[in-house]
Amino acid sequence: MAMMTQMWLIFDLTGSALQLGLLGLARAIPGVVLNLVGGVLADKVDQRKLLMYSTMGMAGLYSVLATLTVAGVLEVWHVLSVVFFTGAFEAFQQPSRQSIFPNLIDRKDMMSAVGLNSTIHPGTRIFAPLIAGVLIDHVGMKHEGAATALYLVAGLNLVFSFALFKIHMAPVKRTNSTGGFQSLTQGMWYVANNRIFMLLILTSFSNAIFGMAHVTLLPVFTEKLMGESTGFYLALLTSAGGVGGLTGAFFAGSLGSIRRRGWLMLGGACNFGAVLILFAIAPVFWMLVGLEWLASASSQMFSVTAQSTLHGLVPDEYRGRVMGLWGMTHTVAQPLGGLQLGALANAIGATSALVISGSFAVVFALGG
Incomplete structure (x- = not known):
């Protein structure tokens, strides 16, 4: 809900695909360094508390942005600044979130548990964007509906923080290294010397840069096919992605006993890029929704x-x-991909830009 509202605000204020790309850059810059620091902290400190405090910080930022919006003084740099600091908090939040749940389950149920955990993000993308779209289009004057959506996101983050406060976990084995830099280099060296880890993380980065970054251009494609990028049409596209993500997560999670996981990963990555090429050349809006x-x-x-x-x-x-x-997929790779895709779309058009980007995603998946 928050990202869709921020995208709508930027596009409403500027009408520029490049500005949508800058939104991704603002989110990516803090993640370049802080995601690795967040991973080190997740191995050293109480992950629950780290997740709780970072979520509270994000709630405060969304409240500030909502207040500026409803006051009628919102400018583009306000949105970019809040997205920048939100990206910093996400860099600490994501490693803690990913590290907590494996210690709550039996390892033989890992794939099913990851599938269930992975439904959270696409699940919220189903109804949250629709709610945001209705608020944007029908509440108050000008940007008041967007402000209401941001206040709602801030409140939900506070509720989540309070729920974390009530949770008590069994002790988890921590890293033995003492220095933060030593822990960081050990982690990088560990991944670099494991071919499977490197391949999976690099493929995830490729999907984010050349594929998932296409969400940056959703307002552009909506305006192209519908004549305007209203909150409702943008929410419909975003919600379709949420339903698709939920479907994919449940399907993959149900295959917990499958042995040839490599083929499943290859098929998912290749199909992702191919479908984006079709998305780019779709002639009608309802095809966009399905794709x-x-x-x-x-x-x-x-x-x-x-x-x-x-x-x-x-x-x-x-x-x-x-x-x-792995979390840098979302906090760094996807936003940077949004920047390059927005700049490319500004230069040669959104359709050509996405065809090129989707083709790169397919080539990298096959090459990996």
Whole structure:
């Protein structure tokens, strides 16, 4: 809900695909360094508390942005600044979130658990964007509906923080290294010397840069085919992606006993890029909706299978750092991909830009 609202605000204020790309850059910059630091902290400190405090910080940022919006003084740099600091908090939040749940389950149920955990993000994308779209289009004047959506996101983050406060976990094995830099280099060296980890993380980065970054251009494609990028049409596309992601996560999670996971990952990654090429040349909006569903389902099939493989192989004392690198898919790779895609779309058009990007995603998946 928050990202869709921020995208709508930027596009409403500027009408520029390049500005949508800058939104991704603002989110990526803090993640370049802090995601690795967040992984180190997740291996050293109480993951529950780290997750709780970072979520509270994000709630405060969304409240500030909502207040600026409803006051009628919102400018583009306000949105970019809040997205920047939100990216910093996400860099600490994501490794902790990914590191907690494997310690709550039996390892033989890992793939099913990863599938269930992976339904959270696409699940919220189903109804949250629709709610945000209705608020944007029908509440108050100008940007007041967007402000209401941001206040709602801030409140939900506070509720989540309070729920974390009530949770008590059994002790988890921590890393034995003393220095933060030593822990960071150990984690990087551990991943670099494991071919499977490197392949999965690099493929995830490729999917994010050349594939998942296409969400940056959703307002552009909506305006192209519908004449305007209203909150409702944008929410419909985003929700279709949520339903697709949920479908892909459930399907991959149900295959917990499958042995040839490599073929499932390859199929998901290749199909993701191919569907985005079709998305780029779709002549009508309702085809976009269906293709967004299929693209998200394919992406989640790869993601769930790859994450379950990582969780099944990595020891607890390295889990935070490994998942911190994996988390850079969302906090760094996808936003940077949004920047390059927005700049390319600004230069040669959204259709050509996405065809090129989707083709790169397919080539990298096959080459890996």
